Amino acid sequence: MYTWIWRHLPGPFPAKALAALVLVAAVSALLLFVVFPQVEPLLPFTDVTVTP
Amino acid sequence: MSSAVDLDEPPAATPGDGGSPPRRRRDWGRTLVRGIGQTLITLGLVALLFVGYELWVTDLIAAQDQEQLSEEIHEQWRDDPTVAPAPAAPVEQPFTPAAISVGVGDPFAVLHIPRLAADYSRVIVEGAAQDQLAQGPGHYIGTAMPGEQGNLAIAGHRVGRGSPFLDLDQMRPGDPIVVETADAWFVYRVLGDPATGSFDGDPSGIPGQEIVRPEAVSVISPTPGGPAEGPASGAYLTLTTCHPKYSAQQRLIIHARLDGAPISKATTPDGPPALAG
Numbered sequence A: 001m002y003t004w005i006w007r008h009l010p011g012p013f014p015a016k017a018l019a020a021l022v023l024v025a026a027v028s029a030l031l032l033f034v035v036f037p038q039v040e041p042l043l044p045f046t047d048v049t050v051t052p
Numbered sequence B: 001m002s003s004a005v006d007l008d009e010p011p012a013a014t015p016g017d018g019g020s021p022p023r024r025r026r027d028w029g030r031t032l033v034r035g036i037g038q039t040l041i042t043l044g045l046v047a048l049l050f051v052g053y054e055l056w057v058t059d060l061i062a063a064q065d066q067e068q069l070s071e072e073i074h075e076q077w078r079d080d081p082t083v084a085p086a087p088a089a090p091v092e093q094p095f096t097p098a099a100i101s102v103g104v105g106d107p108f109a110v111l112h113i114p115r116l117a118a119d120y121s122r123v124i125v126e127g128a129a130q131d132q133l134a135q136g137p138g139h140y141i142g143t144a145m146p147g148e149q150g151n152l153a154i155a156g157h158r159v160g161r162g163s164p165f166l167d168l169d170q171m172r173p174g175d176p177i178v179v180e181t182a183d184a185w186f187v188y189r190v191l192g193d194p195a196t197g198s199f200d201g202d203p204s205g206i207p208g209q210e211i212v213r214p215e216a217v218s219v220i221s222p223t224p225g226g227p228a229e230g231p232a233s234g235a236y237l238t239l240t241t242c243h244p245k246y247s248a249q250q251r252l253i254i255h256a257r258l259d260g261a262p263i264s265k266a267t268t269p270d271g272p273p274a275l276a277g
Helices: A002-008 A013-042 B027-078
Strands: B107-112 B122-126 B150-155 B176-180 B184-190 B209-212 B235-243 B250-258
Touching: A002 A013, A013 B027, B027 B107, B027 B122, B176 B235, B184 B235
Parallel strands: B150 B235
Antiparallel strands: B107 B122, B107 B176, B176 B184, B184 B250, B209 B250, B235 B250
């Protein structure tokens, strides 16, 4: 999967490396600010209330 | 006769290919194993990223939310017509704070706990669902309001989302918990014996600190430990959070009782001496 992505990035090695870093940052930001907040309420270890 | 397709001979490398080896039939096994390995590592990294999210990103978001709520509530209090300036003559009748009624999600008070930090201050919103608790401490709907008879019950996160109740286990008997509303200060003190440091020994039998199962809803009853619809036997404050620190297996509960009459903000704008801890 990663070698496939690497092979399809355009340009010489430095450009590819930069593009790869940007992709990682973009995916991380997507996860941290969009996916995780949506998924979090579904997980059981964030309860702090007493409920019957 | 030459065959149209010769599977045993690798095709000529195409330009721009980077020289990658051709996909022969037995290479699919290796590709599969490599793919599984990469997927597992990716999942591991995502899990680590999630831990980072819980520990740092939620703190950032909650800090922003608290700042916003703080602005909102102080603006609300500045414009509040019921907060009158101090009268010229001494007030004859005892000060009765205005009744509070708010919608779910609205801020209505500020919590100060000197034991946790000298300037500890968190805006309390109405409601203790995930959405409200993500912003800071939340008030269990239906429980008493500050100063009222009954149990002012507040839930807060232990780790993450600003960690308002991270060090709640540091509370000791007699520690003040000050609740600030539009027109008054209320000083609650953790139950127990300050001299010995024991959480038991209060005449009511209610402990200052206890660790309970998540289903123990009686801790937020009008009289802590009593029936849910039971009578109020005093003005109590109860804080709930999870326990142990990184788990939601149990709940850490702090019980406190109102100490003294409500202090009018008109006469004491900077708060009671208890704020200094």
